[in-house]
Amino acid sequence: MxxxxxxxxxxxxxxxxxxxxxxxxxxxxxxxxxxxxxxxxxxxxxxxxxxxxxxxxxxxxxxxxxxxxxxxxxxxxxxxxxxxxxxxxxxxxxxxxxxxxxxxxxxxxxxxxxxxxxxxxxxxxxxxxxxxxxxxxxxxxxxxxxxxxxxxxxxxxxxxxxxxxxxxxxxxxxxxxxxxxxxxxxxxxxxxxxxxxxxxxxxxxxxxxxxxxxxxxxRSTGHQVVRLATSGDGDLGWLRALPSVTVTRPGRDFTELHVDDGSDPQRILRAALEHGDEVFRFEVVDPSLEEVFVERVGALDTEERTLAASEAMA
Amino acid sequence: MSTVSNIAAIARREATVRVRTRSFIVGTLLLVLGTVAIAMVPVVVQYVEGHVNQKVLVYVSAPGLKADPVPTLQTLLNARPATGDGSSAGVTDPFSVTAVTDLAAARASVVDGQANSVLAVERAPGGDLAFTLYTNDSAGGSSSQLIQQAATAIAVADRLDRLGVAPADQATLFSPPAYAIAWPDPARTEPTQGSAELGSSYLLGFGMTILIFMMIILYGNWVAMSVVEEKSSRVMEVILNAATPFQLLAGKVLGVGTAALVQYLFILAAGAVALLLQGRVADLVLGQDGGVALPEGLTVPLLILFCVYGVLGFLLYAVLYAAAGSLVSRQEDISSAVMPMTLVTMAGYFVAVYSSTGLLDIRSGWIEVLSLIPFFSPFIMLGRVMAGGAAVWEVLASIAILVLSIGAALWLAARVYAAGVLLYGQRPGWRAVWRIVRAHG
Missing domain, CATH: 3.40.50.300 (P-loop containing nucleotide triphosphate hydrolases)
Structure with a gap:
């Protein structure tokens, strides 16, 4: 249908x-x-x-x-x-x-x-x-x-x-x-x-x-996105040590990480608290379409690759 | 939606949009003015003929000349071929002849432009008459030739006189003999054409050929331009979702055809009104009954044939113009895309013009063959009909062939069109077009 x-x-x-x-x-x-x-x-x-x-x-x-x-x-x-x-x-x-x-x-x-x-x-x-x-x-x-x-x-x-x-x-x-x-x-x-x-x-x-x-x-990317802001920003060593976690965007106001599917994102919140930091922001989201696109295809290329010329020869 | 209603909607849009364009309005106005001007040509010609007056001065110094040459010249120079319809009645004589006695003064007045020529008549030592024409006109011009003929007649009369032949006998001597013109082919029995008749049917054939040629070239280009406009504005993609390429093609040709017909109706109406008013205008300008008549040979069946060949010829060429237009994406490329059609129309046009003016023999076999071929028949068959050389079955056959070939052209054009309209960029070559036609067949 x-x-x-x-x-x-x-x-x-x-x-x-x-x-x-x-x-x-x-x-x-x-x-x-x-x-x-x-x-x-x-x-x-x-x-x-x-x-x-x-x-x-x-x-x-x-x-x-x-x-x-x-x-x-x-x-x-x-x-x-x-x-x-x-x-x-x-x-x-x-x-x-x-x-x-x-x-x-x-x-x-x-x-x-x-x-x-x-x-x-x-x-x-x-x-x-x-x-x-x-x-x-x-x-x-x-x-x-x-x-x-x-x-x-x-x-x-x-x-x-x-x-x-x-x-x-x-x-x-x-x-x-x-x-x-x-x-x-x-x-x-x-x-x-x-x-x-x-x-x-x-x-x-x-x-x-x-x-x-x-x-x-x-969700086809096989990971979720976590955005985290803590009082200990700048010291990301402990984050990088966690398994199934990739830091994709270390930032001043928040840090963005990918958590592979099958791994519980809440683990990161617990680890942050254990590390002794105050947590200001903790967010679990699906990757944006833009991220999916960049990951699967590469950067969106805006160059014209028109088929017109080849259509004319067909 | 049904094919018929879509074709009608497309044709309606095409026609209404086109008749509102400035180029259509201006073009129609110019053509109407041109038609009126052409229709008034006979009046102008009569006016000019009626008002040009050649002043001929005659100086005579020929002892022994019996008859006064002045009235003889006056009669001979102003003599007209007997037309029988009295159309020359009331028109002033083209030559006025005056006797002078002072040759030098007379020559001076020609130099001043007060007279056109001086004819001196003298007696040569051998006793014969000798003539001298003092003039600025060319020696081969029609006035000089007429004067020379008149001079010869005067000299012959003078010789007969000196030989002792009585003037009464001279009249019988000069009376014209029986003289007939006949066809070389014994099978042909229809009356031969007089020169006046031939002239007007030649003009008529020429005019009709030009009208059909214009119709095909001008309106064919309209069709091609309209296709390219839809393509270059990408409207094509929107309409192709709603209508088939065949509907688009047929609607476009009919729409342009309707606009063309509107323009032609204006032209025909203007021409008819001008021809009807011609007599009145002639009366006004010429001051009396000018005796201007409709072109001879213009009959109703001929007009119908003209319309049939005009419409069918337009349809045949227009569908091909549309197909050619569908292969290009820019207005600048149209003329090269329609080149094949342009060349074929030109060929047909020239053969028609040359054969109707007698440069080519309209009765020769190859012209008879061409007059049956669809791309040429709209031009050539009319000429053959006017020359009286086409049998009824030939006319009917050429029309039937024309109709069938329009069907074939529509089939071919719809295929080219279907593939062509979505092609953007370079124009495909002939081989690519052939592939397209086969692929869609």
Missing amino acids: GLRVDGLRKQFGEVRALDGVTFAVERGEVFGFLGANGAGKTTTMRIVLGLLQADEGSSSWEDRPNYTWPRRTWGYLPEERGLYARMPVVDQLVFFASLYGIPRSRARREALAWLARFRIPEYADRRADSLSKGNQQKVQFIATILHDPDVLLMDEPFSGLDPVNVALLKAAFLEMRDRGKTLVFSTHQLDMAEELCDSVAIIDRGRLVTAGTTREVK
Whole structure:
């Protein structure tokens, strides 16, 4: 059930864009698709939507192959803004919705309501190219959801938005989830994924690194994070002597350590008290997605590794 | 959503957006002005013809010349070919002939520009008449030639006179003999075309060929530009989720076609109004019934054929323009992508123009073959129909072939388009395009 992506492979000329990508998104979930530029996120989404054909593998929604569902099942927000530059905003929203069979009057009414909600009602009759990038992105989001799709696939929806617009868009995401929609979005912003996602998948150079619920993925590192602040900061010798403990960030206000799974973190609190220090802070948390990412993939590289050139040769 | 409603929605957007652009409005205005100007050409030509007056001075110093050459010249120079419809009635004579006695003064007045030429008629030592034309006009010009012909007639009359032939007999001597023009092919029985008829059907064929050529090149480029616009703005990805490449392609071609039709209706309406008002304008300008008529040979079946070939030719080329546009990502690359279509249209256009103007024999076998080939038939078949050389089955066959090839082009273009629209970056070569077509087949 839900969205299943199974063993996708795709080759563009010499470049292996996808090499066995498998993950599952449950119905009604918010799913984060994490990876650097060129990791294969866009290619995966295009295959799920049927815009591209996979060399191998399949994808299904509610146990039926994706292509057997009507087009209005899917809402797609591409990475680059896709609006007619010289067409009034509301006209193109109505046009997009009409392609999915939504009556024009209803599409117009709902488009205007969304524009008002996104605080840009005055732009309804302006040309799209007169809007700022952030406002264009909000229009693009309206275009994605106006036909009331069951599954939203959004490629980097938060890129280029200021904090106010990020908050507006997040609220819209959560409302969509509450309406029972399934949301899949790709992002570099791991804190955003951590905040919004029930499940995530990390992809690197066409290979799936890990996938699962956000908690599972965070715990897939095999350790927990302990943050400790004591009166004896600076003298960490006793900490380093403890088994299954790695000091990752010795700091002035607190020290961060990894405790391997199977070892009780409370041991550290006891050891601190035994050492005779006063404990000001003791915190046990799962590693952040950012830590998981850095550990499993390496530092998030922001360099463009676009597939465009190799796609053109295919 | 259903294919038909999606195609309609795409075509509707394409047409409404396009007719609102400034370039469309300005272009339509210019074309309307051009059409009105062209429609008024006959009035202008008549006006110019009716008002140019050549002043010819005649100096006679020929003893023994019986008839006064001045009225003879006046009649001969202003003689018109008998048109039978009285269209020349009321138009002032192009030449006015005056006798002078002072040759030097007459030459001076030509130098001043008060007269156009002086014709001196003298008696040569051998007894024959000798003529000298003093003029700034070129010796080969039509005025000089007309004057020379008139001079020859006067000299011949003078010789006959000196030989003792009575003037009454001279009239019979000069009356034109029976003279007919016939087809070399004994099988052809239709009447041969007079020069006036030939001229107007040549103009008509030329005009229609230009209109079809413009339609294909101009509106074909619109289609390609619109595809590239959607691609470069990445709207393509959004619409491809909603509509199939085939729907996009068909909608786009029909939408641009609708906008093109709107523009053409304006042009045709302007042309029709101008032609209808031509008589009134002529009356105003020329001060009397100018006798300007519609181009001969413009019949309703011919107009219908023109529309059929125009629309079908546009559709065939437009789907290919769309496919070519889908292969490039930037507006600058369009012209090189559509080059094959441009070359083929140019070839068809030139063959049509050369054969309708008689530079190529429109009855030769290879032109008959070309007129059946879909990429050329919109240009060439009309010319053949106007020249009266096309059988009905040939016209019907060329239309049927055209329709079938539009289907084939649509099939091919939809495949290229489906793969092309998601390609960004360098334009793929022909071999890559062929692979794409096969892979999607």
